[in-house]
Amino acid sequence: MTAINRVPRTRGALSGALLVVLGLWAALAPFVGPSADFGYTPGGDTWIWTDGRGVFSVLPGAVTVVGALLLVVSASRVIAAFGAGLAVVAGAWLVVGPTLSPLWNGPGIGTPLGSGDRQIAEQLTFFTGAGVLIVYLAAMALGRLAVVGVRETNLAERHAEAAQAHRDRDLQRDDLHRDDLHRDDVPEPTRPMEPVRDTEPFRDTEPEPGPHDEYNGRPDASVPQGRYALDRPVHADQKVAGARNTRPDI
Numbered sequence: 001m002t003a004i005n006r007v008p009r010t011r012g013a014l015s016g017a018l019l020v021v022l023g024l025w026a027a028l029a030p031f032v033g034p035s036a037d038f039g040y041t042p043g044g045d046t047w048i049w050t051d052g053r054g055v056f057s058v059l060p061g062a063v064t065v066v067g068a069l070l071l072v073v074s075a076s077r078v079i080a081a082f083g084a085g086l087a088v089v090a091g092a093w094l095v096v097g098p099t100l101s102p103l104w105n106g107p108g109i110g111t112p113l114g115s116g117d118r119q120i121a122e123q124l125t126f127f128t129g130a131g132v133l134i135v136y137l138a139a140m141a142l143g144r145l146a147v148v149g150v151r152e153t154n155l156a157e158r159h160a161e162a163a164q165a166h167r168d169r170d171l172q173r174d175d176l177h178r179d180d181l182h183r184d185d186v187p188e189p190t191r192p193m194e195p196v197r198d199t200e201p202f203r204d205t206e207p208e209p210g211p212h213d214e215y216n217g218r219p220d221a222s223v224p225q226g227r228y229a230l231d232r233p234v235h236a237d238q239k240v241a242g243a244r245n246t247r248p249d250i
Helices: 013-036 051-073 077-103 117-146 150-185
Strands: none
Touching: 013 051, 013 077, 013 117, 051 077, 051 117, 077 117
C-alpha cells in the first residue's frame, strides 16, 4: 500500500456506521412491519420469506452492510471507496427495483397493507426513503475519499520518510555483512621468517690433530709439551728397546 493510498479510518467512520444501520433496516423491516399491520403482504405473521423480499429488501440491505463495513474498517482509500460504491448501488436498487418490478414477470414486493397516506409511508420507509438515504451517505463518503487533504499529505510524507530510513538501514546492514564476509575470506598476512644467526662461527674443516694425539686425533693434555716433549731428538746410545726418552733438555 502506497502512502498516498492510506486514509484515516475516521474519514468514513460516521457514514459507515449510519449505512450499517440503514442496511439492517432495509433487510429486516419487511419481515417485522406486518406484525404491526405496517408493510406489504403477506401480513399477519413475521419472518415470512418471499422471493420479492429476498430480491428487493434482503439483497440490497446485505450489500449495504458489507460496503459499510469495508468503509469503516479499511485504511486503504481504494477499498473504502469500493465499499462506498457498493452501498450506492444497493441504495439505488432499493429505489428503482420496486418501481421496475411490475415490468417483468418476476417476484414483486407485495401489496401494501395500508391505504392512502399509509401506503406512501410504507413505500418511503421500506424502499424509496431508505434507498435515497443510503445513496446520499455513500456518495458523501465517496466525495470525502476522493479528496486528498493536508492530513493525508503529511501522513504520506511521514510514511515515505520512515520507509526511506528503513531502506537505508537495510542497505547499511547489508554492506556491513558483505564487508564481514570479505574480511573472513582474505587470509591474514604472514610475517617472513628471519634467518637463524649462529653465535659461533661455522667451521668448514675439522681441527688438525696435534702431535702424539692418541685419542682420535685430538691433543691430549697428559702428553708433555714444550721442553719435556717426547718428540725431541734422542741419541743413538739412548735408544733402548722399550725405553722412553727421559733425558732432560741440556
